[in-house]
Amino acid sequence: MNKVSTNGFILIVDDNPTNLSILSAALASEGWRFRVAVDGASAIAQAERNQPELILLDVQMPGIDGFETCRRLKANPVTQNVPIIFTTALADTESKIKGFSLGAVDYIPKPFAQEEVVARVRVHLQLQQLTQSLEKQVRDRTDALQKAQVQLVQQEKLSTLGELIAGIAHEMNNPISFITNNIPPLQEYFDAITELLQLYEQAYPTPPAKITNFIRNLDLKFVLEDIVKILSSLQVGSERIQHLSTSLRSFSRSDSDTKLAADLHLGIDSTLMILQHRLKANGDRPGIEVMRCYGKLPHVNCYVGEMNQVFMNLLANAIDALDEAITQGKMCDRIPQIHITTDVNSQQMVVIQIADNGIGIPERLKQRLFEPLFTTKPVGKGTGLGLSIAHQIVVEKHNGTMEVHSQPGIGTEFAIAIPI
Template identity: 35%
Template structure:
């Protein structure tokens, strides 16, 4: 049941409104002046206030301003009731915080209609505020859950990385330990035979061959472990490890392609570079060398496996505040599963040939985490592979 506070210094008006509201099941509170009205509003917490303008000591305008200045009463809708009909007073009423203005003498039906309208609007505002608070709570919960999911994903990725590191390093280290243990055992046996004067020449020659084989195995596996550790260090490359430089992109990548081709003793593949002649952009050279070198290596070792011909192309163009690079090869391509997992750490189809499976993961981290860009892969079997890269252009 709605509560209405009527503030009016005319008892006759109070009687008329009391009878009207009582007939329509409203709870009515009364006050004969502004100060009493302020007290009743704070203690009675009405749903709506009907306020006369012309009252002694404190008029309706001042009363309304004080209601709106009080945090406990500022949201209660106020309707002025007055004989003042000129526009100036109506504007003053709205400026003081009123929601409506009824002129005297009033019609009961109009008063009821306006009261019902503003009570409905007030209820809708309260419902909206409640919904907004619920929505904010939901958003806060969503953000908290999102943070937890992000952290969980990071921890899961870290767990996979650590497990992969342990697995990859364990193999060469294990082989090295086995070879070292074998060599240590044989050395003791030969030392004992030598000390006793019973070391035949054939036994010593066999020991020498075994020593050479064992030390070669130890060295090879230690070198592999060192290479793995170097790869792992690159995964966590510091994004502030180098400064950026302004370069002519076409000249820079042309020289880079020439250098990459020179790495391979026999390079029967064609390269193509599309870039405007006078495009100068600030870049991080070391990181782009690393990215392009890995893509290039991926094409040569995987895309062009067993192929005698092939083409690698790089299309570079700026658009707005971003630089777009499209790297393509027309090699053997990848199936959907390989394409989907190409950036996963330790994913490789060449593990038997000694591949680690971190190269494309490093590329992904460099582009997305360090350079703040994006990279996508499109590939189909026998249709080649395309990597689409978008990088923010650095501000100089």
């Protein structure tokens, strides 16, 4: 007859020494490990400390009887999945129905027949092992499906976002070039016209009344000064648009099949440029200060586009956290800030820390932040994939680490470390 292997133990609960002796002998004959409890209270304590694979539970015991012991074991999340077989001399249907309704899986009648004890225990150990095996297969399959789903979403998001941003940057190039290339000659023409007007003024210090009135109505001196300011503003504005275009092109580099040596500071700065509109003051909300404390980083071998997506997720989350804190009136007199720190640690890994001074994350939620589809945001505000994808990119694609440190009321910090 096939033996049922077990790495755990069977708990026998009975206050009768004779019953304990018979049951112990039956289990020992099959090589099964077992422990003994002589009352319900000690059985509950033992099972909670070390979960048995099966419990043989006497119904009629002093103090807490078998039915109450079963009820408490099934009410405890730690022991609720342990199969319970009642051992009893009660043969009435009502007692059996009560036992099954409390969660028992079987009955072994007294007086015991060793062969019946062994047969029933073997069947339920096999069922328990099959159940555990199936549960593990389901968990593994679910994890694999979730991982595949996250990867597909990540690739789709990267591809779509990269194409969209690259297209916008490309379309911006022509009008930007047109504006920036025409500002210098426009400045030269204006300077020449200004000089010409000054020469006319020197040659004809007393022009006719018609010209004098026109100059007065136009306020020529103000116009000439204002044109200088307008040209300067155009120059500054066009340079900012150029920087944004460069940032968009840098951010949209997918290079998904190849790792390239990259300047991660450039990736962070490009992301901040794209998020600039969200950092500015908005209505009653003050502007968010970004404090950069950059160390001296070497170029890092990485998937550039994917690392930029990590920065985008973490920085956008920090902004969301600060917006939420301000909306809830929990910032008091604090200025909303994001601190970005970079350095190389003793393990020769680049460490990037992105911290906000928002309301923080409760400990019970912190443990689940990197789970696929888990989100703390209201319905319609988040997919629950951002941090999961970021974690996958850092940990699985770059052999790095991603940790979160948070204190309610003080803020949250995400720390990334990837090998150089």
